[in-house]
Amino acid sequence: LAKTTQPISMDSYEGQEVNITCSHNNIATNDYITWYQQFPSQGPRFIIQGYKTKVTNEVASLFIPADRKSSTLSLPRVSLSDTAVYYCLVGGANTGGFKTIFGAGTRLFVKA
């Protein structure tokens, strides 16, 4: 399974764009990159998933360079309610993908 490395914490202000980068140097050809968000006392919630280049949904964008050794979750114009822990996961069905390994995540704190 590809190991992921993320910053432990980040601070931001309301209205700013926040970019959280995840390193996954050992990503395999069949691996997908998935990001989850977790609020206190709740289970993680899916944000976005991608394989290459750029993926955008109503919540976030995910940028993946050509070598796929890293990825960046972009949250546009964050609000106080975006304060949460964000997890980057890498895996796929052909690379032990049934075992999901969550790292420590990135704790984002949005200030007014």
Next chain:
Amino acid sequence: NAGVTQTPKFQVLKTGQSMTLQCAQDMNHEYMSWYRQDPGMGLRLIHYSVGAGITDQGEVPNGYNVSRSTTEDFPLRLLSAAPSQTSVYFCASSFRGVSDTQYFGPGTRLTVL
């Protein structure tokens, strides 16, 4: 759809007691898993199942048993509770595996005295 449900929400046990945490999903997902999350930490995989009758160990399986007799249910059994098992337990399901969106339950907060 109710999604993923877990019972109970809270539980206090004494050392040595046994109990079963219940997890059910109504999305016809093949893949189900159990995680534990200690304060300030990420989630650690305890056991997972890729379908009825098939289970396997995750990162931290010791002290826990699972079975998967139906697609819908995936109970987690603590055989002899220890204070080190004090944690929040999350159950999750997905259609296939990690490449699919995982849906998490609300969690069970377990305290072992």
